[in-house]
Amino acid sequence: MSGASFILAINLFLSGLLAGAFMMIAVYDVRRVSARWLVFTNLLCMAYLIVEFSIPAFADARPPVVAAFALFLASTIAYNVGLARKYEVALRWTPLVVFFFAAGVAVYFAQDLPRHSLARMMAYQLPYAIMQLAGAGIVWSSRQRPELLDRMLMATLVGSGAQFAAKPFMAHALGGWGPAPQQYLQTSYAMASQSLGTVFAMAVAVLTLVVLVRDVMRDATARSESDALSGLLNRGGFQRHAELALRDAARHGVPVSLVIADLDHFKAVNDSFGHAAGDHVIETFAGFLRDAAAPSHVAGRMGGEEFAILLPGTNLAAARLFAEGARSAFSSLPIEGLPALHRCTASFGVAEQQAQEGLGDLMQRADAALYNAKKGGRDQVRTSAPCFEVRPSSWAIASGRG
Template sequence: MSGAGFLLAVNFLIAQCFCLFFLAVSARSRNRVAARWFAAAYAVASLSALFELLVAFLPPPKPWAILAFASMLAGMLMLRLGIGHLYGLKTNRALLVVLFAVSVALDYAIYDLPRGTLAHALPYQAPFAVALGMSAAAAWRAGRTAVVDRALTAVLAIASVHFLLKAFAAVAAGAGSDAKDYIASQFALFSQSMTAVLIVAAGLMLLCVLVLEIVAEEKVNAELDALSGLLNRRGFDNRIVAALAAPGPHSLVLCDLDRFKSVNDTYGHQGGDCVIRAFGEMLREAAPPGALVARVGGEEFVLFLPKTGREAALLFAQALRASRAVAPIPGLPAGVRVTASFGVAEIGRDEPLRLAMRRADDALYAAKAAGRDCVREAEPPMRPRQTGGRQGKSPPADPTGFP
């Protein structure tokens, strides 16, 4: 077997490996349709290597040569479909079908031309360049600025240009007089070497895009409470430090559902889940832009209200209390109402978050002690003690913020 034949076999195996990788990734990716198109693209394009080998060893060569061209082009057009699904772009499938049909017909028409001439090489390579150029243009049009997305665009663009350059390289190096002689030519060795590099580069870039999206999605899911749809404690902790860095005033509202245990005792845990879900939805819809809303316990919730002073925070909490007191609970009998108690605290200037949370928590307990279904304001933050005519330093902020 010649060096080019060996590289054809290697390219086939590489493409099959990427096909399996994409199928594995599709099981976890939210872009599973795109991943499956990529798997199909590599599987179909890899057949080109087998057909190229059959050209040399199984006469007549013409059907195998045309099938090699068609399978490679079909794989590249499938790649364009996958790119469209990956970036949420519309794809004109009719245009791709027409391009495929016209290109295969053109390849059939030029088959008998000498392979070492530009008259054959340029029409042969141009459809590949166009197909990959369409994918590069689509990736660029998606407008993503992440390094991996830009790298994918660059690899696709380079691969597109590379096919045009191959037409001139075929003329300069010689690609054999016919399809059967191609595999023994120096140009075949160069062509398959470059193809191997581009197969790996494009596959790795596509896998990176998909895997990074999986990682980002898993990170988001790890910070969400599945039942309420709000942030969990970890998600709140991870975001609160950056939120506090913005100019104030800021306020905290702690919420606790009243007599929640009796709901579980009366209607079961499914009934309790209905209450949590309904309360979480109400908080999410009522929260102003930039607010952080989290479920931090079984029936405990916290809201961070940016650029909100105590008076506005109290009005906000009163509105929440009134809404919850009269709103029905989907999944529970129509007459059932579940109220909530609220503690409100404006975060003092330079006050550690943990102290503000403690004051809001004390206010919440005061609301519970006052009969529940009410709002209580926290005591003002303690002023730093004066020591030797200078203010003492406040303790460092605790990122968790929870007492």
């Protein structure tokens, strides 16, 4: 067995492993259509490698050569479809189908050209290069902001496209790709071409696999941190994201405030109108918080009818205005399952983070302010004095709310 044949055998084994890995992702999360396309990609690669192995056994090499070309080109197209599904980029099928058949016809008739002509080699390699560069374009066109792994994948696809485009010149430099297709695997060019192709193919496949695993893990984390009823973060998710937001705010030197809200007389709603109506109240309030929150805000349902929203870049005065606006708007919202004239209210506690104060102490002060709002008659906003201030403010004394 020649060195090139040995590399083909390794590629066949690796393609099988990759097909199995993508299959596991597809089975774990049936919503990931991209994983199913990537399984198909690797199955097509395996078929291509088997045909490539069989070429020396044919007296007329034209049919297996064209079949091998078509299978590998189909695998690159299937890969791009999988990428498009993953990165939510629309693909037009008609140009892809036309390109596939046009390239196949060109390779079929290119067999009549001299074996070492540049045009014949270009006809074989350029379609692969175009598909790899198209894959990089799909990643670039993503609606999602590309992260490091996505940029690495895009760069590797560009490199892979470049090596396909360079292979005709590499073949000339290494003495050609054999006097006939049956002798291709014995040439120095075959060894170099298969080795280089394997490096790029494995790099692309592994990066794609890592990107999909990253997405699966993120989705699993998001589901574990989400509250099913409200769609907001649950207590654990809120605490984790809030800690990250506090650290980020400390790095940038911006203020952070916390608002804790509690739905008023929620038990009475459940008792009078049923738990389904109570669920609608929670859903309505949570939806209002989602709409009111900025991208940098962290909102969560802390349990029962209690909610919290962390406001990075917001001081106490601005946070109080946010809470007052939320209180006023929510109290005017009609809620499904409740009588038309029935309105629900919420009480709010607000605190601004002080120097060296952690999330736990900040939540404790905001919760104490919420308790004062409840004790003071509900449907109101109370603020927490800074932790170094033990007496109520003159406003609180004058209003009787201290």
